[in-house]
Amino acid sequence: MKHLLLLLSAFLVIGCQKQNTKSVHEKTFVELGGEKQYVEMTGASTELPVLLFLHGGPGWPQTPHLRYFNSDLTKDMIVVSWDQAGCGQSYMRNPNPKKLSVESLISDAHELTQYLKKKFNKKKIVLLGFSYGSVIGLQLAKRYPDDYYAYIGVSQLINFQQSWDSSMQWIKEQAKSRKDTAALKQIKLLEDKDPSVCKTVQECFMNKYLLLVKYDGTIYKKEKADEIAKAESYYDDYKKYDWEKAYNYTSSRLGGKQFNTDLSNITSLSVPVYFMAGKHDWNLPGIVTEKYLNKLRAPQKEFIWFENSGHEPPEEEADKFNKDIIEIVKKVAKKG
Incomplete structure (x- = not known):
């Protein structure tokens, strides 16, 4: 009888744990800056750390790429992909948002961060900025360090003219x-x-x-370029998306300010910083970013090279990228 009670108790504990750690599979529109914007959240458990992925372009959503190349991340974290205003499914829902500027994107990302912290009951999340998304990301990490365990810049833009x-x-x-x-x-x-x-x-x-x-200075190997193009039209909800039209629209709304970017005045951060760059990226050359990181003051910093990548390590070397991101998130979230 005693053994039977112990066994029943064990089943009850396991059952409660399963109820409290539900998986996350949510595709929704969240109000940011007064307008509904598309947010996709995927993870094996609500107990996992949250990674907010800021896509580049501007106006070039990463959601289909994350599904296609980086789904392994969702075993160890809740991956949040946000189609920014004027981009992706946010653009398809509202092709003419009232606000679209660097400052409005930063403000929207800050608002989304607060939403995610509250939704998943987290003190902090991990922030990742990719390509032009890194312009938003670095400034967020500087302004709101208490929101983030760490900042990860992939194909980081620091100074447009130097690049x-x-x-x-x-x-x-x-x-x-x-x-x-x-x-x-x-x-x-x-x-x-x-x-x-x-x-x-x-x-x-x-x-x-x-x-x-x-000259293969963006995506290093042609077969990878073909695979990335395939991913962009692989999923039904992006088959009708006009990538170039949205990119041109967003760029024009930003008024060319993306070409005046200079973040070299950010000389210190209060969070750990990780930069990732492809050795063959001559769109935003990693040598410019590495030089900046060497001077940056931060509690911890690391530069990670991808030997067989151009501008897009998350797709070009997906296995290494996934492995490195998992290691970073586990390390910083554990310390936090």
Whole structure:
């Protein structure tokens, strides 16, 4: 009888634990900045740490990529993918949001952070900014350190002009080594900001980007570029999404301010900082970011290189990326 009671008690405890640690599979629209925006939350248990992923672009959602390449993360954390205003499913629901600026994106992300902390009963969460999302992320980590266990910057943008100069130098070297005279002529026109190739900074950037694509300076291996493109139209809820239209819309609404980015005045952070960069990323060269991190004051900092990646380590080296993120989140959330 005694053994039977003990066995029943054990089943009751296990049953209670299962009830208290439900898995998370939620796709919803959350009001941020007075407008409904798409948020996707996925994790094996409500007890896990929360990772808020800020996508880049601007206007280039990461949600389908996270589903396709990074689902392993959800075993060890609650992954939150947010389609920012003017982007992804937020754009499809509302193609003309009232507010869309760097400051409004920062404000929306701060509001979302508070929502997530309350929803999952967390004192802090982990923040990750990818590409242009890292502009939002770094400023959030600076302004609101008490909200975050750590900040992870992937393909981090610090100073647009420095990245541009480094990128153009690499393109020029590639064109010379390949004796690509047509490209060298175009590079000269870009350097002179000749109106025949670009009338706006946005046009100059896109022309430079096409040269990077030509020399594999964005995504390192063609087969990965094909796989990323496949992921973008793999899921039904993104099949009708016009990626280029949304990107152009968001960029125009930001008024080209993304091309004036300079975060080098952020000289210290109060949270641990991890930067990740692809060795073959010449869109936002990691050498610029690494130089910045060497000078940055933070309680803990680390630079992680991805040897076989360009601009998109989360997709290009998904296994390593997932492993590294899991290790970081476990470490910082445990300390917290």
